[in-house]
Amino acid sequence: MSEGAALAIDGFIIIFYFVGILLIGVYVGRREDSLEDYALGGRKIPWWAVMASIIAAETSAATFLGAPAEGFKVRGLMYVQLVMGLIIGRVLVGYIFLKPYYLYRVYTVYDFLLVRFGATSKYTVSGMFLFMRAVAMGVRLFVPSLVMVLAWRLFVQREDVTFEQVEHLAPYAWAIIILTVLTCIYTALGGIKAVIWTDLIQATLMFTSALVAIVTLLYHIGGDSWNLLNGFRALAQSVPEMTQFLPAAPGAEIQSGYLRTGLESAAPGMTLWEIVRVLLANPYTLPAALIGATVGNMAAFGTDQDMVQRMLTAETYRKARRSLISAALMDVPIASAFTFIGVLLIVFYEQRPELMPPKTNDVFGQYILSVMPVVVRGFVLAGVFATAMGSLSAALNALATAATNDWFIPLFAPNAKGHTQVAIARFFTAFFAGLMIAIAIGIAYINISETEITILPIALGAAGIFLGPMLGVFLLGMLTKRRGNDLGNVLAIIAGMAGVLVLSGQHLLLADVFVTPDEGMRWVLPEWLRNPASDDPRTPWLSFTWYQLVGGSITLFTGALFPTPHHVVEDAARRRAEGVLHETQRTGLQH
Numbered sequence: 001m002s003e004g005a006a007l008a009i010d011g012f013i014i015i016f017y018f019v020g021i022l023l024i025g026v027y028v029g030r031r032e033d034s035l036e037d038y039a040l041g042g043r044k045i046p047w048w049a050v051m052a053s054i055i056a057a058e059t060s061a062a063t064f065l066g067a068p069a070e071g072f073k074v075r076g077l078m079y080v081q082l083v084m085g086l087i088i089g090r091v092l093v094g095y096i097f098l099k100p101y102y103l104y105r106v107y108t109v110y111d112f113l114l115v116r117f118g119a120t121s122k123y124t125v126s127g128m129f130l131f132m133r134a135v136a137m138g139v140r141l142f143v144p145s146l147v148m149v150l151a152w153r154l155f156v157q158r159e160d161v162t163f164e165q166v167e168h169l170a171p172y173a174w175a176i177i178i179l180t181v182l183t184c185i186y187t188a189l190g191g192i193k194a195v196i197w198t199d200l201i202q203a204t205l206m207f208t209s210a211l212v213a214i215v216t217l218l219y220h221i222g223g224d225s226w227n228l229l230n231g232f233r234a235l236a237q238s239v240p241e242m243t244q245f246l247p248a249a250p251g252a253e254i255q256s257g258y259l260r261t262g263l264e265s266a267a268p269g270m271t272l273w274e275i276v277r278v279l280l281a282n283p284y285t286l287p288a289a290l291i292g293a294t295v296g297n298m299a300a301f302g303t304d305q306d307m308v309q310r311m312l313t314a315e316t317y318r319k320a321r322r323s324l325i326s327a328a329l330m331d332v333p334i335a336s337a338f339t340f341i342g343v344l345l346i347v348f349y350e351q352r353p354e355l356m357p358p359k360t361n362d363v364f365g366q367y368i369l370s371v372m373p374v375v376v377r378g379f380v381l382a383g384v385f386a387t388a389m390g391s392l393s394a395a396l397n398a399l400a401t402a403a404t405n406d407w408f409i410p411l412f413a414p415n416a417k418g419h420t421q422v423a424i425a426r427f428f429t430a431f432f433a434g435l436m437i438a439i440a441i442g443i444a445y446i447n448i449s450e451t452e453i454t455i456l457p458i459a460l461g462a463a464g465i466f467l468g469p470m471l472g473v474f475l476l477g478m479l480t481k482r483r484g485n486d487l488g489n490v491l492a493i494i495a496g497m498a499g500v501l502v503l504s505g506q507h508l509l510l511a512d513v514f515v516t517p518d519e520g521m522r523w524v525l526p527e528w529l530r531n532p533a534s535d536d537p538r539t540p541w542l543s544f545t546w547y548q549l550v551g552g553s554i555t556l557f558t559g560a561l562f563p564t565p566h567h568v569v570e571d572a573a574r575r576r577a578e579g580v581l582h583e584t585q586r587t588g589l590q591h
Helices: 003-028 035-043 047-058 061-074 078-096 098-103 110-116 119-140 142-155 169-221 228-238 272-281 286-303 305-311 317-351 360-370 376-412 418-448 455-479 486-504 506-514 544-559 566-590
Strands: none
Touching: 003 142, 003 169, 003 376, 035 169, 035 376, 035 418, 047 169, 047 305, 047 317, 047 376, 061 078, 061 142, 061 317, 061 360, 061 376, 078 098, 078 286, 078 317, 098 317, 098 566, 110 119, 110 376, 110 455, 110 566, 119 142, 119 305, 119 376, 119 418, 119 455, 119 486, 142 169, 142 360, 142 376, 142 418, 169 228, 169 305, 169 317, 169 360, 169 376, 169 418, 228 317, 286 305, 286 455, 286 544, 305 317, 305 376, 317 360, 360 376, 376 418, 455 486, 455 544, 486 544
């Protein structure tokens, strides 16, 4: 087969994927008559479809290419440790959060805060979500746009490409616009039904493409042999960490490629506080997995409308719980597969060092474009776009629902019904698509202009900084009946965000953006705040897995200092009793 024919086949596979997803999304989501249909699918979606949608929503193109990079960097599957906390966190969400959401018949999770505390709490946390999710998705669009630009150059312009940054803004802009507009069309027209059923296809394609990549890598590192055992032998020889399952003793020559306690590099004679600082600074440890990741997943899957919305489409909270926990269990093989790809790439690039890209984050993308055979390459590239469109469609639908239900209808159209509500939600879907395009193009400009402004790490860290305080407010409402009010919640959120900013060093990134080097920072911040990552023993340094625990704890305990007004307590109790009665009647009718 000629090179031109091979490229044409790969290109056809990708085009077929885009057209198929668009048509399926529009078809399954037709005839949306109310906001409940548009945003919640009439609460009639099967639990297994919800499970697949959760998987697709939590996996972006950055994860598709980034998880292999993590496996490559740490020479093992330590990233998968975090799945332990993921499972525990989602079990807790399933048994603490979902039942109240169903009893109060919420359209967005922030309706719960309206009932439990008041309008100010709802608007504050809903506004945090809108800002956080729009910025985060704008940032995430950068990765698939780069892949689309390189695929265009490879398939259409027949250029030799490597997985590295493009030097001009226009190709990024066109790729971002095409990807976002295609996703926006079926999301706006089809609502949550289109999102969930296309997510089912995209999640299947995503995982299948990972398995295909593993097989091709084992083939290549095993001497181009279909006896895949040869590949495993080469892996054991080049990455001996993969032969060591249990955590190794401190100072051991070969560390485990699967489990790390975080104390492998601990020096003899360290104090307890010094050990705690080491554990907090390392993201891939057993304590981070069992504690930090647990709280982090409670925040993401209990308070983020992007993740919770698809659970609310299930018929009952029990089926929603089943979908959530099942998705968590499925994350074990998915995370293992993508991280294992990175470990296999260690062996591949040792054998073929001339193909190694300049940046470690590009190891999988370079392999896809330069090494994968015809058809397989097109299939895996479609998997990259599937992950991007799955997370993007989920975010667009959640943002539109929150803007419509939490803000526009109560403030500007309280009497809107049926088709009017759907029209408003469709407008906001298009609005947020445009906003994401603008943010993504801005991120692309920053990346190619070689500016020293560090806005990208701030944008990526926004979720960790926001989700912890959001979790603190929700836990205050879930675990207590008479603590917390609007004023206290706002102050608690500010305190929680400030704590995470300082202990993670994110305040220094903000200072880099808004304060020039010699503008007086030394007079504004004391030494231990100016560089908390230094050797100053008084200050811990937080890795990202601990953000939500710290932010949530500060917010929870600060908010608990404020009592809930008596009339709010009574109204919440009445609404809950009505919800219990409604749920009992509905369950009885089903039987």
